[in-house]
Amino acid sequence: MHVMSGGSGPAVTDLLIDGKLLPGGAGTFGTVNPATEERIGLAADADNADMDRAIGAARAAFDHGDWARDVALRVHCLRQLRTALIAEIEELRSVTVAEVGAPVTFTYGSHLEGPVNDLAFPADTAESYSWKTDLGVASPMGIATQRWLVREPYGVVGAITPFNFPHQINLAKLGPALAAGDTVVLKPAPETPWCAAHIGRIIAEHTDFPPGVVNIVTAGDPGLGAQLCRDARVDVVSFTGSTATGAAVTAAAAGNISKVLLELGGKSAFVVLDDADLGRACGAAAVAVSRHAGQGCAFTTRLLVPRHRYDEAVDATAAAMGGIAVGDPTDPATVCGPLISARQRDRVQGYLDLALVEGGSFACGGGRPGTLDRGYFIAPTVIRGLDNTARTAREEIFGPVLVVLAHDGDDDAVAIANDSRYGLSAAVWSSDPQRAASAAARLRTGTVSVNGGVWYSADTPFGGYKQSGNGREMGVAGFAEYLETKVIATAVGTA
Numbered sequence: 001m002h003v004m005s006g007g008s009g010p011a012v013t014d015l016l017i018d019g020k021l022l023p024g025g026a027g028t029f030g031t032v033n034p035a036t037e038e039r040i041g042l043a044a045d046a047d048n049a050d051m052d053r054a055i056g057a058a059r060a061a062f063d064h065g066d067w068a069r070d071v072a073l074r075v076h077c078l079r080q081l082r083t084a085l086i087a088e089i090e091e092l093r094s095v096t097v098a099e100v101g102a103p104v105t106f107t108y109g110s111h112l113e114g115p116v117n118d119l120a121f122p123a124d125t126a127e128s129y130s131w132k133t134d135l136g137v138a139s140p141m142g143i144a145t146q147r148w149l150v151r152e153p154y155g156v157v158g159a160i161t162p163f164n165f166p167h168q169i170n171l172a173k174l175g176p177a178l179a180a181g182d183t184v185v186l187k188p189a190p191e192t193p194w195c196a197a198h199i200g201r202i203i204a205e206h207t208d209f210p211p212g213v214v215n216i217v218t219a220g221d222p223g224l225g226a227q228l229c230r231d232a233r234v235d236v237v238s239f240t241g242s243t244a245t246g247a248a249v250t251a252a253a254a255g256n257i258s259k260v261l262l263e264l265g266g267k268s269a270f271v272v273l274d275d276a277d278l279g280r281a282c283g284a285a286a287v288a289v290s291r292h293a294g295q296g297c298a299f300t301t302r303l304l305v306p307r308h309r310y311d312e313a314v315d316a317t318a319a320a321m322g323g324i325a326v327g328d329p330t331d332p333a334t335v336c337g338p339l340i341s342a343r344q345r346d347r348v349q350g351y352l353d354l355a356l357v358e359g360g361s362f363a364c365g366g367g368r369p370g371t372l373d374r375g376y377f378i379a380p381t382v383i384r385g386l387d388n389t390a391r392t393a394r395e396e397i398f399g400p401v402l403v404v405l406a407h408d409g410d411d412d413a414v415a416i417a418n419d420s421r422y423g424l425s426a427a428v429w430s431s432d433p434q435r436a437a438s439a440a441a442r443l444r445t446g447t448v449s450v451n452g453g454v455w456y457s458a459d460t461p462f463g464g465y466k467q468s469g470n471g472r473e474m475g476v477a478g479f480a481e482y483l484e485t486k487v488i489a490t491a492v493g494t495a
Helices: 048-064 071-087 089-098 102-108 112-118 121-127 166-180 193-206 223-230 243-254 279-294 307-322 342-358 412-416 433-442 475-480
Strands: 015-017 021-022 028-033 040-045 132-138 145-153 156-162 183-187 214-216 236-240 259-263 268-272 300-306 361-364 380-382 401-407 427-429 483-491
Touching: 015 048, 015 193, 028 089, 028 193, 028 475, 040 193, 048 132, 048 156, 048 214, 048 223, 071 089, 071 112, 071 121, 071 166, 071 193, 089 102, 089 112, 089 166, 089 193, 112 166, 121 166, 121 475, 132 433, 156 166, 156 223, 166 183, 166 193, 166 475, 193 214, 223 236, 223 243, 236 243, 243 259, 259 307, 268 279, 268 412, 279 300, 279 307, 279 401, 279 427, 300 307, 300 412, 307 361, 307 380, 307 401, 342 361, 342 380, 342 401, 401 412, 412 433, 427 433
Parallel strands: 156 183, 156 236, 183 214, 236 259, 268 300, 268 427, 300 401, 380 401
Antiparallel strands: 015 021, 015 214, 028 040, 132 145, 145 483, 361 380
């Protein structure tokens, strides 16, 4: 297998199926550097037969192998994987910057090194987990009975992941599912196949994972994800992506009554109360939405500010946006890199055009930065003059775009924040801890940051309310999503 080394030349990656690195049945497809618009290499392009073999391998490994029953083996293999990924971290960093357009500075955190190091959490959790709990003796229906609660792996997990944070999301699904004793078929986004394929190569070459336990199937055809969802041999489907696609995933899996875990879209609110340090809060909001070109489902994209300070807030936010470095993701100073593709750039630009039609205006940004003539870039943009009924304020844009909305006090701010079909994340800023806590408690979202607090951590569950999804990733709650619950009741004194 050929891989990229130090950014040199075209490369091709393989599928991982049943422990073997294989070419794709449909040939190869290209992967593009979104900062330069140049093709940087090829990935194996799987066909339906490849996906069928991957699912069959995962099924056989679960049903007939030791993986589901051997906790020590699972812990050993996950720790091996973490060590091997760390050993190749610079190769992975190069791939991530080139293929994802991730600013290199962020690869030292949530884009790469954070998720790799966080593999320790599911391994440690599996090692210390109470797989069997004594519920004691009771006499239901007059029969003395010893009861045990047992947690067991579900079976085969189909994991479908997006392009925006591929290492974080791939490993946030692989880690807990494998630690729980499930086997996995991972189908990554067509835009970022290399990130997943490199994990597959490392598993094949540097770990003791039994054949079929991990299968990684890259493909240019998104339809292979539907095949994975529909297959009766798959027990759990774990999907991260748009809400619309999440609904299609749910429908595809419904025929088999498969468990479906969904981490979907967001239109998260950044709520600034009237006693907050406005300049500091607006600066934080500007940076939060500009990181990685705004390509984060939990990024706060609606800034809610007191109405009587609206103009001041817009000016402060625009000034902060103007200081954000946009451009080459290999430059350590860059905060806002490119969008992933021409299609995504055009989609974001379509929303910017819509904002003007809806009566908004740009306090800064509004299109391609004038200094960049190639790459899928959109300048960090502040939109003013809209209310929460505007489509631009209600729909997920997935770009470095912040809509500034006015509120008339704490209750109104909470009401506007909650007036959304989404409920993934939120932020509250206030100088009064009680006011901040009251607002945070009333927000219908899966996570809330107060005055810059960071909720993201390996031991913290992540997920959303409403149409932002169901189930949780990470933390013990995310680990438990991949476990079935069994009760064993044995009559006492009848043997």
